[in-house]
Every structure is written in C-alpha cells, then in structure tokens.
Amino acid sequence: MAWNVFIDGEAGTTGLQIRERLIARGDITLVQLPDDRRKDDTARAEAYAKADVAILCLPDDAARAAVQMAKPHGTRIIDASTAHRVNPDWVFGFAEIDAGQRARIAAAQHVSNPGCYSTGAIALLHPLIVAGLLEADAPVTINAVSGYTGGGKALIAEFEGGTAPDHFVYGLEHKHKHIPEIVRSAGLNRAPVFVPSVGKYAQGMVVQIPLHLPDGQTPADLTACLQAHYAGQRFVQVVEPVDIGPRVDPQRLNGTNRMELAVFPSEDGTRAVLLAVLDNLGKGASGAAVQNLNIMLGVDEGAGLSG
Structure with a gap:
C-alpha cells in the first residue's frame, strides 16, 4: 500500500529536505502541486483531501490556517x-522523550515537530529533571550554535550573498521562539537563559548546557542517567567526551537523523557541560518529521533516514 503525503511548503528548506527523504520510497506517493498553484487555497484543499498525512513547512499563522483547511478531510498533520508545540491537544514529536511517546505519536491526529535547538536542550534536560538530578526551578543557561539554514530563506540569502558576518549571537531579548517548548517539554518551572548563535556554514548544531553540580553529585551520575534514559535508541546515543571532543564539530552528524549527547566534566568533578550534537535539518527538522511520519504510518521508523 502506498500512503499519500502532502508537503505544504515543499519549496522551502525544510520541505525540500523532507521531499528528498520521501521521493524515492515505494510506500509513499507525494501529493504535489505545480509551482503556480502552491499558494492557491483551492488546490491546497484538494491536496489535503487526497493526503493521508500532510506535513506543514509553513510560517506559524499559515500553519494554523492550514490545520483548519485540512480539518474537513480528516487529514493527519505533522506541523514543523x-x-x-505547546498546545496540549497536539502530541510533541520527539519520539525518544519518554517510553510511551512513540505510541502517542502513532495514534495522533496532530503531531508537532520539535524545534532544532529545543531537540538538543530537551534531550539533555528532561531525563535529569525526571530523575531528580536537576531541579525543575534550577537556573538553567543554554548556549548553542547552528548553521545558517536554520534561519530560513532570508538568512540563507544573507550568508550566501556575503552580507552576513561569519558568526553572530542573537536572541538577546530573551524571547526566542523555542523557549516555551523547552520549558514545557523539558519539565522546567522557569525559563532558561537561552543564547543561540549562527555560524558561516550551512547546517549542523551544537547545544551546550553548563552546570554547577550540588554536593554529592558527580558528572558520572549525569552520564549514567542519560545512558539509562536513551538505552537502545536508534537515533539518540550517549557518547564519551573523547568520542567527539575536545573540539566539537557541529557538522559531524550532517545528513543523518542522529543526535549525540555527552557530559564534559571539570577535572575536580564539581562542574559539567551537557552537550548535544545534531543536524539542524536532520533530527532538528526534516529528519524528525520523516521519523514521526514513519511512526504514524506504522512502518520502519528509519525508512528514508540515515544514521
């Protein structure tokens, strides 16, 4: 059986990479619109009517409107x-977050894809909070760097046109769009200080969370907690610092759906840096959408994915 899938926003960066992962699959038939009808609501409504699942690669307001457009047709939705992402009526599409999340995704009508930065941050924080190794009201700081494709067409044009600096820090107004989902899905009681940045390379990401450890806690405790939480996972692995450091390349997992987590300890064991590496267009966007699609369709979770 071939499933019909419509990518609304197929021409964007995320949509194009989702299409690349699906187009050669024999179990997927892409519902596609000609270029001159991609913004035609009548054509889009017809596409939703044909699709078993639609993947939204749209701005927020357009995504909300698309959900209403698809509603009469019963189309299942993955929203990128x-x-x-903080709507309680939607299932958060991070399959590895908890033991029962795959079953929730599989049964869901509506799945919200996590953001790229938040995928790394939640992967590191949530297990520690659940295990009681990090307090939910702890003062958390998150630093991160991403390739410029995470900023969409405008930022891509700046970098590829040579008008952007080689590296810049942003989000200093403390209102980054990923903060609410990090708070909710990590289990925090207050917003973290989140300081993202962008480098002069297309894709790849490192997320870092520095911690001062309380008396009696060691970096090895944090590693053991993460290892237990992600034991047996296909796309999320806990690795040793020596495996990816001391210079961590944010592009090391590009083209895959993998994410690597590590705990970098201080020599005296009183401090640690939690670190996640992922492809911001892989596990951080397009790869995650395809993984969620596979779960929803009940097929091999890794179909069309590398890593």
Whole structure:
C-alpha cells in the first residue's frame, strides 16, 4: 500500500529536505502541486483531501490556517512550525522523550515537530529533571550554535550573498521562539537563559548546557542517567567526551537523523557541560518529521533516514 503525503511548503528548506527523504520510497506517493498553484487555497484543499498525512513547512499563522483547511478531510498533520508545540491537544514529536511517546505519536491526529535547538536542550534536560538530578526551578543557561539554514530563506540569502558576518549571537531579548517548548517539554518551572548563535556554514548544531553540580553529585551520575534514559535508541546515543571532543564539530552528524549527547566534566568533578550534537535539518527538522511520519504510518521508523 502506498500512503499519500502532502508537503505544504515543499519549496522551502525544510520541505525540500523532507521531499528528498520521501521521493524515492515505494510506500509513499507525494501529493504535489505545480509551482503556480502552491499558494492557491483551492488546490491546497484538494491536496489535503487526497493526503493521508500532510506535513506543514509553513510560517506559524499559515500553519494554523492550514490545520483548519485540512480539518474537513480528516487529514493527519505533522506541523514543523512553532504554532502548536505547546498546545496540549497536539502530541510533541520527539519520539525518544519518554517510553510511551512513540505510541502517542502513532495514534495522533496532530503531531508537532520539535524545534532544532529545543531537540538538543530537551534531550539533555528532561531525563535529569525526571530523575531528580536537576531541579525543575534550577537556573538553567543554554548556549548553542547552528548553521545558517536554520534561519530560513532570508538568512540563507544573507550568508550566501556575503552580507552576513561569519558568526553572530542573537536572541538577546530573551524571547526566542523555542523557549516555551523547552520549558514545557523539558519539565522546567522557569525559563532558561537561552543564547543561540549562527555560524558561516550551512547546517549542523551544537547545544551546550553548563552546570554547577550540588554536593554529592558527580558528572558520572549525569552520564549514567542519560545512558539509562536513551538505552537502545536508534537515533539518540550517549557518547564519551573523547568520542567527539575536545573540539566539537557541529557538522559531524550532517545528513543523518542522529543526535549525540555527552557530559564534559571539570577535572575536580564539581562542574559539567551537557552537550548535544545534531543536524539542524536532520533530527532538528526534516529528519524528525520523516521519523514521526514513519511512526504514524506504522512502518520502519528509519525508512528514508540515515544514521
């Protein structure tokens, strides 16, 4: 049986990479619109009517409107925008977050894809909070760097046109769009200080969380907790610092759906840096959408994915 899948926003960076992962699959038939009808609501409504699942690669307001457009047709939705990530009626599409999350995704009508930065941050924080190794009201700081494709067409044009600096820090108004989903899905009681940055390379990401450890806790405790939480996972692995450091390349997992987590300890064991490496267009966007699609369709979770 071939499943019909419509990518609304197929021409964007995320949509194009989702299409690349699906187009050669024999179990997927892509519902596609000609270029001159991609913004035609009548054509889009017809596409939703044909599709078993639609993947939204749209701005937030357009994604909300698309959900209403698809509603009469019963189309299942994966939304790659920020619009529904903290909506309790939607299932958060991070399959590895808890033991029962795959079953929730499999049964869901609506799945919200996590953001790229938040995928790394939640992967590191949530297990520690659940295990009681990090307090939910702890003062958390998250530093991160991403390739410029995470900023969409405008930022891509700046970098590829030579008008952007080689590296810049942003989000200093403390209002980054990923903060609400990090708070909710990590289990925090207050917003972290989140300081992202962008480098002069297309894709790849490192997320870092520095911690001062309380008396009696060691970096080895944090590593053991993460290892137990992600034991047996296909796309999320806990690795030793020596495996990816001391210079961590944010591009090391590009082209894959993998994410690597590590705990970098201080020599005296009183401090640690939690670190996640992923492809911001892989596990951080397009790869995650395809993984969620596979779960929803009940097929091999890694179909069309590398890593």
